[in-house]
Structure formats: structure tokens, C-alpha cells
Amino acid sequence: MIYSIWEEMKQAWRALMSNKVRSALTMLGVVIGIFSVITLVTIAEGAKNYVTDQIKNLGAGYDSFVLAAGKDPMVPPNPKFVYADIAYLKGQVPEIRDIVALNPGSGRVKFGRSETKASMVMGTTANFLGLMGGNLTQGRFFSEAEVDGRRRVMIIGPTIARNLFGESDPVNERVKLKGDQFLVIGVTEPRGSVGPLDMDKRVIVPITTIQNMLGTNKIFRFNIFPKDPNRIAEVKEKVTVAVQRRIRSDDFRFLTQQGILNIVNNVLAALTGFVSGIAAISLLVGGIGIMNIMLVAVNERVREIGVRKAVGARRRDIVLQFLVESMMISLLGGVLGIILGLLGAFLIMFFIKGTLVIAWWAVVMATVVSAAVGIFFGVYPALRAARLDPVAALRYE
Amino acid sequence: MSADGRPVVRITDVKRTYRMGTVDVHALRGIDLRIERGEFVSIMGPSGCGKSTLMHILGCLDRPSAGAVRLDEVDVDELDDNELAEIRNKKVGFVFQTFNLLPKLNAVENVELPLIYAGVGFDERREKAAGLLESVGLKERMYHKPSELSGGQSQRVAIARSLANGPSLILADEPTGNLDSTSGEEIIRLFQELNNKGITLIIVTHDQEIAEHSKRIVRLKDGLIVADEPVNNRRRAS
Ligand SMILES: Nc1ncnc2c1ncn2[C@@H]1O[C@H](COP(=O)(O)OP(=O)(O)OP(=O)(O)O)[C@@H](O)[C@H]1O
Ligand SMILES: [Mg+2]
Numbered sequence: 001m002i003y004s005i006w007e008e009m010k011q012a013w014r015a016l017m018s019n020k021v022r023s024a025l026t027m028l029g030v031v032i033g034i035f036s037v038i039t040l041v042t043i044a045e046g047a048k049n050y051v052t053d054q055i056k057n058l059g060a061g062y063d064s065f066v067l068a069a070g071k072d073p074m075v076p077p078n079p080k081f082v083y084a085d086i087a088y089l090k091g092q093v094p095e096i097r098d099i100v101a102l103n104p105g106s107g108r109v110k111f112g113r114s115e116t117k118a119s120m121v122m123g124t125t126a127n128f129l130g131l132m133g134g135n136l137t138q139g140r141f142f143s144e145a146e147v148d149g150r151r152r153v154m155i156i157g158p159t160i161a162r163n164l165f166g167e168s169d170p171v172n173e174r175v176k177l178k179g180d181q182f183l184v185i186g187v188t189e190p191r192g193s194v195g196p197l198d199m200d201k202r203v204i205v206p207i208t209t210i211q212n213m214l215g216t217n218k219i220f221r222f223n224i225f226p227k228d229p230n231r232i233a234e235v236k237e238k239v240t241v242a243v244q245r246r247i248r249s250d251d252f253r254f255l256t257q258q259g260i261l262n263i264v265n266n267v268l269a270a271l272t273g274f275v276s277g278i279a280a281i282s283l284l285v286g287g288i289g290i291m292n293i294m295l296v297a298v299n300e301r302v303r304e305i306g307v308r309k310a311v312g313a314r315r316r317d318i319v320l321q322f323l324v325e326s327m328m329i330s331l332l333g334g335v336l337g338i339i340l341g342l343l344g345a346f347l348i349m350f351f352i353k354g355t356l357v358i359a360w361w362a363v364v365m366a367t368v369v370s371a372a373v374g375i376f377f378g379v380y381p382a383l384r385a386a387r388l389d390p391v392a393a394l395r396y397e
Numbered sequence: 398m399s400a401d402g403r404p405v406v407r408i409t410d411v412k413r414t415y416r417m418g419t420v421d422v423h424a425l426r427g428i429d430l431r432i433e434r435g436e437f438v439s440i441m442g443p444s445g446c447g448k449s450t451l452m453h454i455l456g457c458l459d460r461p462s463a464g465a466v467r468l469d470e471v472d473v474d475e476l477d478d479n480e481l482a483e484i485r486n487k488k489v490g491f492v493f494q495t496f497n498l499l500p501k502l503n504a505v506e507n508v509e510l511p512l513i514y515a516g517v518g519f520d521e522r523r524e525k526a527a528g529l530l531e532s533v534g535l536k537e538r539m540y541h542k543p544s545e546l547s548g549g550q551s552q553r554v555a556i557a558r559s560l561a562n563g564p565s566l567i568l569a570d571e572p573t574g575n576l577d578s579t580s581g582e583e584i585i586r587l588f589q590e591l592n593n594k595g596i597t598l599i600i601v602t603h604d605q606e607i608a609e610h611s612k613r614i615v616r617l618k619d620g621l622i623v624a625d626e627p628v629n630n631r632r633r634a635s
Contacts, residue, residue: 007513018501307497310458311558312486312514314479390458394497 004317005324012325015297016332026293027333029286030373033279034334034366038341039348040275041362044268046345046354051264052257063229064131065236066255067222067243073253079218080247083208086125086222092242095226095235100132101125101207102221105214109156109203110176111164119160121177121203123210131225139171139186147206155186159200177203178213232256283369286333287377294326294381305385306393318386326378327371334370338363403470405566405597406432406455411464413450413620424450425461426620434565437592438599439608439628442617448601449570451617455599456489456568457481469565486514490559492569496551498543504554505530505539511561529557533587549580556587560596567591569600573607585610586634610634 016023070077086099103123109116126144129136138161142153154177161170170184182205191199211217226235236254243252298305305318313321342358349356413425424447432438440448453459454466457473466473469488476484485491490511498507508526517525530539533553543551552572559567569588573581585607592598592612600611608614609632616624 004513004516014501303497304499307499308510308514309482310456310485310491310497311511312482312562314482314514316479317482317514391453394458394493 004320008321008324009328011321012328015325016328022293023329023332026289027286027329027336029282029289030330030333030370031286031337031340033282033286034337034370035341035344036275036282037279038338038362038366039344040272041359042342042345042356043348044272045357045359046349047268048261048264049357050352050354052261062257064223064225065232065257067224067239068253068255069218069220069251071251071253077220078251079220080249080251081219081222082217083211083219085219085246088246089222089224089239089242093235093238095228095231095238097225097227098127098131099125099225100128100223101219102128102223103207103210103219104221105210107178107203109154109160109164111173114164116160116163116201119157119201119203120197121205121210123205123207125207128204132223134191135189136186137189138169139184141186141204142206147208150208150212151206152180152182152209153185153206154182155188155204156184157188157198157200157202158190159198160203161187177205180213232258283373287330287373290326290329290374291377291381293329294322294378295384297325298322298381298385301385302388302393302396305388306390306396309388309390310394315386318388319382322382322385323375323378326381327374330374330377331367331371334366334373337370338366341366404431404433404467405436405469406430406599407467408455408461409465411451411454411461411466413447413454413459414462423620425454428464428617428620428622430615430622430625432566432597432599434597435592435595436597436599436613437588437611438613438615439611440599440601440615440617441603441605441608442623444603446617447620448617450620452491452568452570452599452601455566456491457484458491482514486511487562488565490556490561490564490567492552492555492559492567492572494571494574496543496548496555496575498551498554498558500543503540503542504535504546507543507554508558508561510558515562526557526561529560530554532560533557547580548576549583552576552580552584553587556584556591560591565597567596567598569598571601571603573602573604581607582634589634606632 068077069079069081083101086101089099090096101124105121105123106118107121108118126142126147129141136155137158139155141155142151146153154175156164156170164170164175165173170187173184175182175184188199188202188204193199207219211219224235224239226232236256244250308318308321342356346356408428408430411425411428412423415422415424428451440451442448450459454461455468457468460474468484471484471488473481473484499510502510505523505526508529509522512522512525527536527539530536533556535550535553535557538546538550538554543554546554556567556572572588573584576584581604588598588600589610598611600607602608609628609630611628612631613625613627615622
């Protein structure tokens with residue numbers, strides 16, 4: 001049986017090769033179906049990885065969550081949080097280990113005649129460096145006393161350091177930000193970009209200092225670190241109650257790694273379902289195309305079937321011959337679809353600077369499905385071929 | 398050749414009726430025939446008398462509407478389709494007027510076909526097929542496609558194919574019908590050679606001269622045997 005399948009495969013290959021254009025057109029439906037699924041699944045897999053990385057970089061790692069002002073992320077927030085809320089929350093929720101406050105902004109940094117383009121200016125608390133990761137290559141971070149004293153000190157990213165100071169040491173140099181003089185006290189290590197944000201062009205200043213400059217005492221974001229990272233949900237609930245009591249509204253939201261991942265997964269699942277639907281239709285159409293061509297092939301080869309029967313082919317030999325042929329068309333289409341799909345995903349990942357994660361389960365499944373399509377839609381033509389009466393088949397012109 | 402009690406073919410009262418709408422066409426109306434091992438029989442008769450129908454039944458390509466067919470001591474009537482296929486594969490070799498070679502396969506691959514269905518592995522198959530082609534004088538044409546062969550050569554490839562599994566019986570339906578007289582002469586000489594080696598042959602022909610190369614002539618008319626006599630002055634193919 002194994003041996004005769006091998007024989008049939010060789011013959012099927014020749015039959016397909018003797019009609020290259022027709023075979024190629026026939027497999028197109030399967031190619032498109034498999035291609036779309038493989039591209040999407042591979043991108044989705046890469047996107048999950050990418051998003052997980054981004055979330056970690058943005059601070060909502062597995063060990064913390066974000067409390068942000070404003071219920072709707074699409075509406076500019078009107079924050080009601082103040083610096084004193086750090087102490088308030090810690091007091092209300094003893095399970096909190098620490099809280100980092102963050103106020104995002106932007107501005108140009110000037111040194112002598114050089115000036116940067118608008119950089120991300122982040123106001124934060126003194127515990128930022130220890131809790132949110134990252135290291136300094138030069139100098140030091142600011143202290144709690146400097147935050148309390150609204151000191152004009154700043155830590156700059158390596159790209160800014162290079163652009164403004166070249167090879168010389170930026171630490172203890174004075175620069176200007178929004179008209180105010182700042183003392184550079186440290187340089188962060190290179191970290192590259194997180195999505196659109198280039199971390200190496202970032203400026204970090206005490207949150208109180210930036211509040212002062214903007215004439216506000218409000219805070220946009222807290223990163224809350226529970227003592228036990230496994231109890232984020234519980235801590236979140238307690239924080240909700242405390243915050244509602246404090247600001248007397250629910251104009252705030254949380255971001256957790258799991259929450260963001262859930263959203264991403266939901267979107268990807270919806271997309272996968274949609275593309276799978278398209279792929280299924282395209283496989284169905286492709287399968288019907290294969291069936292059609294196989295019926296044509298049977299008609300073209302009635303005499304051949306008669307000859308084969310005359311020299312001893314059994315029904316099952318004829319069935320096998322045509323099944324192997326239809327399976328081969330479909331399988332070739334599937335393999336082509338997989339290759340094109342991976343290539344497509346690779347190109348897309350290349351352009352969005354993501355890493356290609358090949359979902360092997362999808363590759364295996366695509367192979368099995370395409371072979372199955374060929375077999376399923378090949379059965380009817382193959383049975384028709386096998387049922388031909390040998391004498392009538394030999395007479396056929 | 399005298400009867401040894403184990404005929405290659407023994408059919409009794411074989412009838413074959415085709416139903417054409419409301420009319421029945423009686424192609425064979427009761428044929429009795431016994432052919433011994435080593436015989437060389439010609440079947441003759443006017444067009445439409447049932448010669449091909451008889452050959453198809455003898456070759457297990459078709460079943461009779463009535464009557465019994467015994468091939469090589471096997472009651473064919475009792476066999477199912479798979480067993481019939483095996484008989485066609487192993488016990489009978491069919492040679493057609495139009496050769497019926499597969500155009501995409503070369504000569505040796507065409508000869509290999511029955512061996513594939515007999516489950517013979519590649520090396521053994523190729524060796525055997527090459528040997529058969531050599532025995533019909535076509536060793537140099539092994540890798541030629543049918544379109545690159547003359548009619549006579551094609552028919553010799555077909556004969557090599559019919560011999561592939563060492564059948565008990567070769568059936569040839571007008572094997573020289575599509576050939577010029579020289580090629581026809583070559584084919585009939587090949588048949589005589591095969592018969593001399595002990596192979597049983599039945600050929601259908603319209604040509605009295607061809608028939609006189611065999612040992613016995615059976616004449617059909619309207620689906621019945623009207624004459625069955627030995628050839629007295631047998632011709633030798635030159
Ligand atoms: N499939 C069929 N359906 C209906 N009638 C058939 C069929 N095959 C053969 N016949 C009829 O059966 C009779 C015998 O046909 P057959 O082909 O056996 O004749 P033949 O002796 O081989 O003729 P020829 O010398 O022309 O080849 C003819 O009348 C023919 O029309
Ligand atoms: Mg005929």
C-alpha cells in the first residue's frame with residue numbers, strides 16, 4: 001500500500017507537470033486560503049509578543065499596574081490626583097509596596113547653540129529608577145529631597161547627550177528647558193524605541209518641578225506596585241474604593257498587563273475569525289475548483305483508465321491514482337501558501353520592526369487541511385473514474 | 398495440440414445481450430468454445446458478428462449475460478471485480494487494434510504497467526520490462542514515447558506489455574488491423590514465435606491470409622459459431 005502510494009505519487013507528479021499552467025491555476029484557491037491564514041496567524045503571534053514587550057517597557061509589567069486619570073483613554077484627561085495621594089493610597093491600601101507618579105509632557109532642551117527637537121519630558125518621583133527599571137550610564141538619579149524641593153535637575157537619554165554634548169561629559173552641565181535652567185545630573189542607558197516613543201530621547205525631571213513649570217499640581221498617572229504581584233486584582237479593587245472616596249467620581253482607569261493583553265487577544269481573535277472565514281470560503285472554492293479539474297482530468301483520460309483496467313488495475317488503484325493527484329495539487333497549493341504566508345509575515349514584521357514568530361501548529365495544520373481538501377474534493381472524481389466500465393472506456397474516443 | 402483435460406478456455410452457452418433502450422441487441426447468442434494450452438486460434442466473421450464481444454468476455458473485461466466462462470480452471474462468473482482485475486493482470490494479456498499505449502509513458506514504462514499493478518518493485522520491474530522489450534526486438538527503443546514509434550513498433554510494445562506477468566492466454570483483437578502488410582507480417586511472425594514457445598493465442602482478424610498463420614480458425618456469424626476447423630496448410634511468416 002505504502003509502495004503503491006509512492007508509485008501513484010510519481011505518476012501524479014508527471015500528470016501535474018504535463019499540465020503546469022492548469023495545475024497552478026487550480027491550486028490558486030488553496031494558495032490564497034492558506035496564505036491568508038498563515039500570514040495572519042504569524043502576525044498575530046508576533047503582535048502578542050510585541051505587545052507584551054511594549055507593556056513591560058511602558059511600566060505595566062507583571063508586578064504592577066497603572067492608575068491613570070480619565071475614564072476614556074480617547075478623551076484628554078482632567079486629572080484630580082495630587083502628590084499627596086501617594087501617601088493617601090499607601091495609607092488606605094497597606095498591600096501597596098510603592099507608587100511611582102508620572103506626568104508626561106514634551107519640550108526642547110537647549111545647550112548653548114544646540115537644541116533638540118521636541119523630546120518627551122517625563123516628570124516622576126525619585127523611586128522611578130529602582131521600580132521601573134533601567135540604569136544610568138553616567139551620574140545619578142534625583143533624590144526624594146530634590147523632588148520635594150522642586151529642584152531643576154534632569155536625567156537625559158543617551159541620544160540627547162550625544163546630540164548636545166558630543167563626546168564630552170554632560171553631567172553637571174546646565175541646559176535650558178522651556179526657558180528654565182536645569183542641571184544635568186545623569187544619563188540613562190540606551191533602550192531603543194517602545195512603539196513610537198524613543199526612550200533614548202527622553203528627559204526625566206522631578207514631577208514637582210514640571211508641575212511648577214506648568215502651573216498645576218495635578219498628576220496624570222500612578223504606577224502602583226503591590227507587595228504581592230499575584231494579588232494585583234485584589235489591590236486594584238481596594239484602590240478603586242479609595243480613589244472613588246478621594247476624588248468623588250469614577251473618572252479614572254486602570255491598565256494592567258493582563259488587561260491590555262486581553263484586549264489585544266480579543267482583537268486578534270476577532271481578526272483571526274474573520275480571516276479564517278475568508279480562508280474557509282477560499283478553500284471551499286479552491287476545493288470545488290480541484291474537483292472540477294479532476295472531473296475534466298477523468299474525462300480526458302477515460303481511455304487511459306480503460307487501458308489501466310485492462311492490464312489489471314483494480315478499482316482502488318484507480319481511486320488512489322486520482323486521489324493522490326488531487327491531494328498533490330492541494331498540498332502543493334498549501335505548501336506554496338505557507339511559504340508565501342511566512343514570507344508576507346516576515347516582510348510585515350520587518351517593516352514594523354517586530355520579530356517573526358513562526359506558529360508551527362498553524363504550519364502543520366495548514367498542511368493537513370490542504371491535503372484534506374484535496375482528498376475530500378477528489379473523492380467524487382476518483383470514484384467516477386474507478387466506476388468506468390473497462391470496455392466502454394477502451395472504446396471511448 | 399491434443400486435449401489434456403486442462404483447457405485454457407472453456408465457455409459454455411455464453412450469451413451477451415446489450416439493452417439499447419427498448420430493443421435488445423444479441424451480440425452473442427450461445428457460444429461454446431474450448432481452447433487447449435498451446436493453441437493458436439483465429440476468430441473470423443463479418444463486422445458486428447460479436448468477435449470483440451467474445452474477446453472482451455474471454456479477457457474478463459466484460460461478463461456474459463448468460464453462460465459459464467472457465468479460464469485456466471477458474472470459474473470466472475463467481476469472481477468479484479477485484480478478482481477479475483487480478484485475472485486481467487496475471488492470466489490474460491490483451492493486444493488491441495489501436496495499441497492502447499499510454500502516450501505520456503515511454504515504451505519500457507508502458508510495459509511496466511501490469512507489473513506495477515502486480516506490486517513488483519522498481520528494479521525487478523524495469524529489468525523484466527527491458528527483457529520483454531528486447532525479446533520483441535525493441536531494446537533500443539526503450540525510452541521512446543509511443544508518438545516516436547511506428548505502428549508496428551507500438552504493437553510490439555503492446556505485445557511485450559501483454560506478456561509482462563507471464564499470462565496463460567494472449568488475446569489480440571485485430572492486432573494487424575491498423576498496420577501495413579509488412580508490419581502485419583512482423584507481428585504475425587512474433588505471434589508464431591510466441592506460440593512456438595508454448596503461449597496460447599487467440600486473435601481476431603478479417604484477413605484470411607493472417608488467419609492461415611494460426612492453427613485453427615473459428616468463424617462467427619450473428620453471435621454464433623458457424624465453423625471451427627484446423628488450418629491445414631499453415632503459413633509460416635517469413
Ligand atoms: N456497448 C454496446 N451497446 C450496444 N450494442 C453493442 C455494444 N457493443 C457491441 N454492440 C453490438 O454487438 C454486436 C457485436 O459487436 P462486436 O463489437 O462484438 O462486433 P465485432 O465482431 O467485433 O465487429 P467488428 O468486426 O466491426 O469489430 C454489434 O451488433 C454491436 O453493434
Ligand atoms: Mg471488433
